[in-house]
Amino acid sequence: MTLIKSISGIRGTIGGSPNENLTPLDAVKFAAAYGTWLKEYSQKQQLKVVIGRDARISGEMIQNLVVATLVGLGIDVIDLGLSTTPTVEIAVPLEQADGGIILTASHNPKQWNALKLLNERGEFLDAAQGAIILELAEKEDFIFSEVDELGRVTLNNDYIDIHIKEVLKLSLVDAEVIKQAGFKVVVDGVNSTGGIAIPKLLEALGVEVIKLYCEPTGDFPHNPEPLKEHLADICKLVVEEKADFGIVVDPDVDRLAFITDDGEMFGEEYTLVACADYVLSKTKGNTVSNLSSSRALRDITLKHGGHYEAAAVGEVNVVTKMKANNAIIGGEGNGGIIYPESHYGRDSLVGTALFLMLMAEQGGTVRELRDSYPSYFMSKKKIQLTADLDVDGILTAMEEKYKSENVSTIDGVKIDFSENWVHLRKSNTEPIIRIYTEAKSQAEADQLADRIIAEIKEVAGI
Missing domain, CATH: 3.30.310.50 (Alpha-D-phosphohexomutase, C-terminal domain)
Known part of the structure; x- marks a missing residue:
């Protein structure tokens, strides 16, 4: 079993020994380190932190520990309950919060969980900030609040709906255009929160939805990384239902993959390519992806007269490069779409809406779209x-x-x-x-x- 401490958070397997696995003691220690850092960083009298989780079996336990720890530090908590990574990211600035924590191990199997840490903009911490938190966790140098100064918890279960409304407000998303196209789409939510968020978004856009593994039980029916070898069921169902395409997300809904109408992978590398193709066709601009992403994004960007740059792997590195390069869209080749008009975070809801707009305006099949791109x-x-x-x-x-x-x-x-x-x-x-x-x-x-x-x-x- 494993515990991985990095500048982006703490990730590990549930159970086992403290400091070797993600145990309750480790969750409390790391949450205390984040809260202690935040109090010093913000210099505010009263802090507020947004917390949300995916549907992992261990999620409720870890969330209770993290929330109670922050309350013990005198920090108010807005508890979103079951949520998605991009939903928490947009909630932080909307709530004028001082930070956020997402409880998810992303694409890792169900025995894993993690604490992902956000700043007041709803973006991941930089390397220097993460290093300070690691040091605080190592030293366990925490001062908790006295009884009259404990934080308070506010529950808000509406943020997935709020997130969807924010997507519908985007300048390049027209719900009526998508509705008129009459799409039929299969969704694999890997029994996590994508099974809540993606069907709700599609229904708001007038898309017929066929749900597969959309119950948020946390009991993943297949390996949750959205790769071809894990997705036989949805590939088969898209063909059987004569659907226009399929949508697959990982447990925390920041990675997005499509299945073509003939039951094949569109290619997670090409999720960003397609979304960028649509955005660049409307607005001339630059793009960024990481060093491990396909050359196809570079090719599409050049075709539209833009400039492409590659960043080090890691969302914070891509975001930093996007800001420096004035990129209008970017992300990672694992199916992560970052669209700054919405927010600087990978967002499968935004990616889904942009892809639907591309298909609605361009016409044809998803297979034909994929065949039109440079083949890598x-x-x-x-x-x-x-x-x-x-x-x-x-x-x-x-x-x-x-x-x-x-x-x-x-x-x-x-x-x-x-x-x-x-x-x-x-x-x-x-x-x-x-x-x-x-x-x-x-x-x-x-x-x-x-x-x-x-x-x-x-x-x-x-």
Whole structure:
């Protein structure tokens, strides 16, 4: 079992020993560290924090612990209950709160949970802020409030509906245009909060919805990462129901994938490509994705006369680059759409609405849309880490081996060859090295990944 502490939060498996797993003691300690940092950072007399969770089995337990800890620090809490990551992100500024915590382990299996930490803008903390919180948690240097100064809890179960209304207000979203298209869509909510939010959004847009795994029980019916090998059921159901396409989200609804009308993956890398294609067709501007994302976004951006930049992996890095580059849309190739007109966070509700607008205006099938884009294929593999592996040494050796190529080291090692690329990096959320490759065919991408893995093993002596 595992506990991972990083600048973006704390993530681990439920049960086991403190400081080795995500136990109640660890949840309290990390929540106390965040609350202590927030009091120093904001310098306000009375603080307010928004809390929301996905439908994980452990979610209610972790939420009770976190809420009680903040109350014990004298911080008021707005409890959204079952929610989504982007819903909490928009709630923070709408509530004029000082921060937020999302209780979710995103795409990880059900035994995992996590605390994701937000600032007063509803955006993830930067590296310096996260480092301070880690240090506070290590020292356990907390001062709790006396009885007359305890925080108060306010329940608000309306924020998914508020979120949907915010999406409908976006300048490039026209509910009537989508309604007139008469779409029929299958939704896989992996038995988490996407099963609440996405069907509600679609119904508000006049879309016929067929629900699959949309009960928020937290008992995930398949691996919750929205990859092809996990999505056989929805691929089959889209064809059986003669639906226009399928929508898949991860448990906290910040990753979005589509299924084409013929039951195939649209490609999570192409979620951002399609949404950007629509936005750029209406407004000229720039885009940003991370180093592990497809070249297809660059191609689409150039087609529309914009400028593309790549950021280090991690939402906070992408957001920072988007602000610096004045990007009008960006995100990550894992299906994360960041649309600044709404907010600076990955949002599957926003992505769904933009995609529906693209399809409504363009016509044709989702299969035809996918075939119209530059064709790249990715391989995403991993190497499990062990205590004796020198990850930094491995990455340095690979950088040296390919020094004659176009190499970036701003986040791990990315090697850009003329016809393909490979990106090697240590994961922030799992004890693994990720090996991402992209090429003009799946076979070539897989072969490149396998070759690099063999070279890494040779360097590491494994």
